[in-house]
Amino acid sequence: xxxxxxxxxxxxxxxxxxxxxxxxxxxxxxxxxxxxxxxxxxxxxxxxxxxxxxxxxxxxxxxxxxxxxxxxxxxxxxxxxxxxxxxxxxxxxxxxxxxxxxxxxxxxxxxxxxxxxxxxxxxxxxxxxxxxxxxxxxxxxxxxxxxxxxxxxxxxxxxxxxxxxxxxxxxxxxxxxxxxxxxxxxxxxxxxxxxxxxxxxxxxxxxxxxxxxxxxxxxxxxxxxxxxxxxxxxxxxxxxxxxxxxxxxxxxxxxxxxxxxxxxxxxxxxxxxxxxxxxxxxxxxxxxxxxxxxxxxxxxxxxxxxxxxxxxxxxxxxxxxxxxxxxxxxxxxxxxxxxxxxxxxxxxxxxxxxxxxxxxxxxxxxxxxxxxxxxxxxxxxxxxxx
Amino acid sequence: xxxxxxxxxxxxxxxxxxxxxxxxxxxxxxxxxxxxxxxxxxxxxxxxxxxxxxxxxxxxxxxxxxxxxxxxxxxxxxxxxxxxxxxxxxxxxxxxxxxxxxxxxxxxxxxxxxxxxxxxxxxxxxxxxxxxxxxxxxxxxxxxxxxxxxxxxxxxxxxxxxxxxxxxxxxxxxxxxxxxxxxxxxxxxxxxxxxxxxxxxxxxxxxxxxxxxxxxxxxxxxxxxxx
Numbered sequence: 001x002x003x004x005x006x007x008x009x010x011x012x013x014x015x016x017x018x019x020x021x022x023x024x025x026x027x028x029x030x031x032x033x034x035x036x037x038x039x040x041x042x043x044x045x046x047x048x049x050x051x052x053x054x055x056x057x058x059x060x061x062x063x064x065x066x067x068x069x070x071x072x073x074x075x076x077x078x079x080x081x082x083x084x085x086x087x088x089x090x091x092x093x094x095x096x097x098x099x100x101x102x103x104x105x106x107x108x109x110x111x112x113x114x115x116x117x118x119x120x121x122x123x124x125x126x127x128x129x130x131x132x133x134x135x136x137x138x139x140x141x142x143x144x145x146x147x148x149x150x151x152x153x154x155x156x157x158x159x160x161x162x163x164x165x166x167x168x169x170x171x172x173x174x175x176x177x178x179x180x181x182x183x184x185x186x187x188x189x190x191x192x193x194x195x196x197x198x199x200x201x202x203x204x205x206x207x208x209x210x211x212x213x214x215x216x217x218x219x220x221x222x223x224x225x226x227x228x229x230x231x232x233x234x235x236x237x238x239x240x241x242x243x244x245x246x247x248x249x250x251x252x253x254x255x256x257x258x259x260x261x262x263x264x265x266x267x268x269x270x271x272x273x274x275x276x277x278x279x280x281x282x283x284x285x286x287x288x289x290x291x292x293x294x295x296x297x298x299x300x301x302x303x304x305x306x307x308x309x310x311x312x313x314x315x316x317x318x319x320x321x322x323x324x325x326x327x328x329x330x331x332x333x334x335x336x337x338x339x340x341x342x343x344x345x346x347x348x349x350x351x352x353x354x355x356x357x358x359x360x361x362x363x364x365x366x367x368x369x370x371x372x373x374x375x376x377x378x379x380x381x382x383x384x385x386x
Numbered sequence: 387x388x389x390x391x392x393x394x395x396x397x398x399x400x401x402x403x404x405x406x407x408x409x410x411x412x413x414x415x416x417x418x419x420x421x422x423x424x425x426x427x428x429x430x431x432x433x434x435x436x437x438x439x440x441x442x443x444x445x446x447x448x449x450x451x452x453x454x455x456x457x458x459x460x461x462x463x464x465x466x467x468x469x470x471x472x473x474x475x476x477x478x479x480x481x482x483x484x485x486x487x488x489x490x491x492x493x494x495x496x497x498x499x500x501x502x503x504x505x506x507x508x509x510x511x512x513x514x515x516x517x518x519x520x521x522x523x524x525x526x527x528x529x530x531x532x533x534x535x536x537x538x539x540x541x542x543x544x545x546x547x548x549x550x551x552x553x554x555x556x557x558x559x560x561x562x563x564x565x566x567x568x569x570x571x572x573x574x575x576x577x578x579x580x581x582x583x584x585x586x587x588x589x590x591x592x593x594x595x596x597x598x599x600x601x602x603x604x605x606x607x608x609x610x611x612x613x
Binding site for chain 2: 005300302383
């Protein structure tokens with residue numbers, strides 16, 4: 001047996017209590033890992049797939065507001081603009097909400113010209129252009145849902161019912177596309193003309209424009225020029241780089257960084273109280289045993305370290321498991337990001353290291369008072385009480 | 387030469403803001419290899435005296451020299467080291483750690499030594515075989531009888547080979563048969579292994595196993611007789 005063995009044995013004294021405490025620490029650090037990952041995403045530079053020569057033009061006050069398609073030609077005429085395309089958020093469900101994937105009505109040719117990172121067979125692009133009910137999907141989506149080119153895919157609308165009241169939109173799969181950019185790989189693209197013709201309201205509008213500019217260095221200037229054109233119109237715009245757009249979309253939920261800090265503070269304070277209570281209770285139960293250790297020759301500091309070690313071990317074990325789980329879950333959460341923008345959530349080693357550091361600090365804070373009490377324990381007094 | 391030497395030892399506690407004198411001028415000499423039974427009524431100061439000899443508590447006044455060390459002059463750290471090397475403690479209620487099996491309980495004092503894990507394990511097995519419990523090494527205290535637990539406690543007390551065993555009512559929680567086995571074991575440790583044994587007991591039959599019997603009453607040694 002070693003000192004570590006003694007620590008482990010003590011932690012297993014009340015397994016249910018230990019595992020429940022461990023679980024609470026784990027959940028706290030899982031939240032920490034995921035929220036820190038989100039905060040890192042907010043503070044990061046252009047993410048994977050975000051192009052520096054592309055701008056996104058959206059409604060100034062809310063991404064939910066649509067923009068008139070007539071703005072497209074105006075934007076096209078701005079000095080420094082090379083090409084323009086548009087996209088809209090369709091929502092909707094295939095089979096059920098659990099099999100969610102983003103669906104965008106687009107102008108086929110200008111869309112694929114705007115995003116060269118999406119590769120489509122020219123013949124399939126032509127078929128997509130030609131077929132008003134046509135849709136193209138990433139190759140992986142065929143496998144995932146068991147589709148084949150030529151299939152009809154029904155999508156139940158939640159935002160956009162058809163003009164005749166029907167909520168089931170039926171698309172013809174006419175091709176597939178590929179991309180190396182993981183975060184952008186899951187979008188169901190269908191023909192804007194069909195969307196425009198069949199929807200029941202908001203005709204003549206699009207969700208947002210994507211603009212390719214001639215010179216990335218002129219991005220702020222071009223963005224200002226576009227926004228100033230519509231400043232006093234019914235549909236003012238806000239133009240940003242692709243990366244900023246993705247982040248500002250998510251930021252509409254609120255100041256996520258501040259929210260994350262608030263949530264984490266509350267969670268860690270609760271965990272601190274919970275773990276401190278566990279350790280204090282554990283110490284109280286073991287006063288005679290600690291006195292026995294001292295009679296055997298364990299010095300005051302050593303007994304204190306043993307108690308502190310238990311606290312740190314418990315917090316670090318929970319912390320590492322929580323952080324590890326967050327590292328596993330963060331990439332999965334990326335699948336939900338394309339609706340917000342182009343960036344991918346990436347769990348960093350910095351987040352992991354910070355998490356482990358916080359776990360150690362938590363363990364030390366929780367264990368210091370019990371450790372000092374254990375160290376100061378009078379042997380004769382403790383044995384008398386037992 | 388005396389292995390335990392107490393000169394005019396006093397001990398007082400403050401209870402309800404009043405000083406209560408528990409030991410009043412104890413003078414005691416115990417030779418190495420002796421087996422001393424300390425008897426007396428409850429509250430006479432037996433356990434306090436034993437705690438002072440074992441370095442668990444300090445005297446209020448007087449001189450305590452055990453195994454050639456003046457305990458009043460030792461720092462807490464040195465006192466802990468001294469206890470680990472010099473004293474083996476045996477308590478009435480065994481005081482084993484319930485989360486550890488017998489083998490690991492016995493190994494505990496060896497964590498303070500520089501012995502390798504293998505050597506620690508081997509020494510603990512030897513100690514358990516001396517007390518006749520090598521076949522119960524993997525059992526936790528809750529799986530052992532009272533007598534077996536006390537024998538594990540004795541194995542833990544002797545595993546680091548201390549010269550002195552301090553026993554506080556070691557048979558107080560045992561039936562007669564188990565008590566006799568424990569007392570026989572203490573006699574063997576005293577006679578064959580040269581351990582000096584200081585034992586507090588209420589039981590005259592237990593005291594009969596000692597070489598000397600001291601009577602303590604109201605904090606004073608009132609009588610001494612050979613067993």
